[in-house]
Amino acid sequence: MKARILDRADVLKVADLLREQGYEVIAPFRGRGRDTFFETITEENRKRFDLHLPNPYYPPKRFVFPHMERLLTVQKKNGDLLIEPIYKETKRALFGVRSCDVAGIYHLDRFYLGRDFRDIYYEKRRRNLFIVNVVCTDPGEDINNECFCMCADTGPAARDHFDLQLMDLGDEIMAVAGTAAGEALFDHAMFKKGTHAHQEKRAAILNDVRRHFKTTTSWFSATVRYVSQGGVLEKTWEEIGNRCLECGGCTYVCPACTCFTVSDRQTGPDEIERVRIWDACALAGFTRMAGGHNPRRAVHDRRNRRFFRKLAHYFIQRELSMACVGCGRCAAVCHGDVGMPSVVEMVRRATTESDTHEAN
Ligand code: SF4
Numbered sequence: 001m002k003a004r005i006l007d008r009a010d011v012l013k014v015a016d017l018l019r020e021q022g023y024e025v026i027a028p029f030r031g032r033g034r035d036t037f038f039e040t041i042t043e044e045n046r047k048r049f050d051l052h053l054p055n056p057y058y059p060p061k062r063f064v065f066p067h068m069e070r071l072l073t074v075q076k077k078n079g080d081l082l083i084e085p086i087y088k089e090t091k092r093a094l095f096g097v098r099s100c101d102v103a104g105i106y107h108l109d110r111f112y113l114g115r116d117f118r119d120i121y122y123e124k125r126r127r128n129l130f131i132v133n134v135v136c137t138d139p140g141e142d143i144n145n146e147c148f149c150m151c152a153d154t155g156p157a158a159r160d161h162f163d164l165q166l167m168d169l170g171d172e173i174m175a176v177a178g179t180a181a182g183e184a185l186f187d188h189a190m191f192k193k194g195t196h197a198h199q200e201k202r203a204a205i206l207n208d209v210r211r212h213f214k215t216t217t218s219w220f221s222a223t224v225r226y227v228s229q230g231g232v233l234e235k236t237w238e239e240i241g242n243r244c245l246e247c248g249g250c251t252y253v254c255p256a257c258t259c260f261t262v263s264d265r266q267t268g269p270d271e272i273e274r275v276r277i278w279d280a281c282a283l284a285g286f287t288r289m290a291g292g293h294n295p296r297r298a299v300h301d302r303r304n305r306r307f308f309r310k311l312a313h314y315f316i317q318r319e320l321s322m323a324c325v326g327c328g329r330c331a332a333v334c335h336g337d338v339g340m341p342s343v344v345e346m347v348r349r350a351t352t353e354s355d356t357h358e359a360n
């Protein structure tokens with residue numbers, strides 16, 4: 001991968017360059033308090049752009065997989081049915097995407113594009129997307145108490161699946177090209193060749209940043225094994241289920257959750273539209289069948305499903321990674337404290353206790 005150096009003051013020029021190339025550039029902005037959100041960069045707000053700020057709870061996933069999208073319309077006309085697909089092909093650049101969210105988008109790629117059936121709606125959006133990753137280097141702003149990208153092997157610096165990566169070295173920024181499109185930006189005069197000292201500074205900053213993560217899920221791999229082999233005790237799932245309020249928050253903030261439901265709604269006397277909407281395994285309706293039977297009526301059966309989907313070896317083999325990128329959002333939003341790190345810890349505790357019983 002080619003790397004270049006630019007002045008810190010020129011970061012916004014990179015966004016401007018993308019805007020000149022016809023991209024709608026979307027970046028995280030600061031709201032009130034801890035609130036941060038993704039918004040299109042405009043002439044009015046561009047000065048408010050900040051390289052370091054808490055990662056928004058609502059991930060950039062919705063720019064490749066919208067929470068609600070119109071798929072097609074069906075019209076009855078002169079006895080015929082006219083079916084019109086609705087495709088959106090906006091040329092977009094996501095600017096300032098954290099490494100965990102880059103991995104989240106790549107996870108969606110493998111799910112929606114990597115199998116026998118390619119999702120054409122997803123594909124059209126994805127092929128028009130340019131991703132600018134920003135490495136988390138400011139422990140005070142970028143890294144929350146819940147972040148554990150290091151354990152999920154996705155950060156703090158993404159190794160791939162971005163077009164361009166920006167890393168703050170202090171007065172300067174290191175830019176790394178991940179694709180030919182990213183490298184093409186290096187033709188601009190603001191990008192200059194770096195030196196060995198820049199490389200060393202990058203390594204030193206990353207070493208330091210890694211010491212600031214507070215959440216460690218060192219039992220991740222053991223939990224993968226327990227979940228894959230059905231080794232998690234039923235009482236542990238029940239305990240997790242008892243603490244779940246079925247709000248669906250963990251799914252809606254998760255950059256690696258892929259589930260949706262499809263629904264038809266009437267839009268005129270002779271017209272309907274088909275929409276796709278995010279769905280969540282936490283919600284009872286997710287597995288309810290047409291006749292009313294629900295094979296996962298109990299909350300803990302649905303929680304069990306979430307962690308099986310995210311951690312089981314079967315899925316890891318199929319998708320080449322866990323369906324968790326360590327962003328920590330589920331831990332931050334869950335009212336019952338059964339986000340990923342807590343569940344890993346609960347599985348660890350219960351399994352250790354059960355071993356002790358057996359020894360007795
Ligand atoms: S965020 Fe917590 S309480 Fe809400 S559905 Fe997820 S596990 Fe349950």
Ligand code: SF4
Nearest residue numbers: 254324325327328330
């Ligand atoms: S399971 Fe939780 S920590 Fe893992 S990617 Fe989803 S929201 Fe982030």
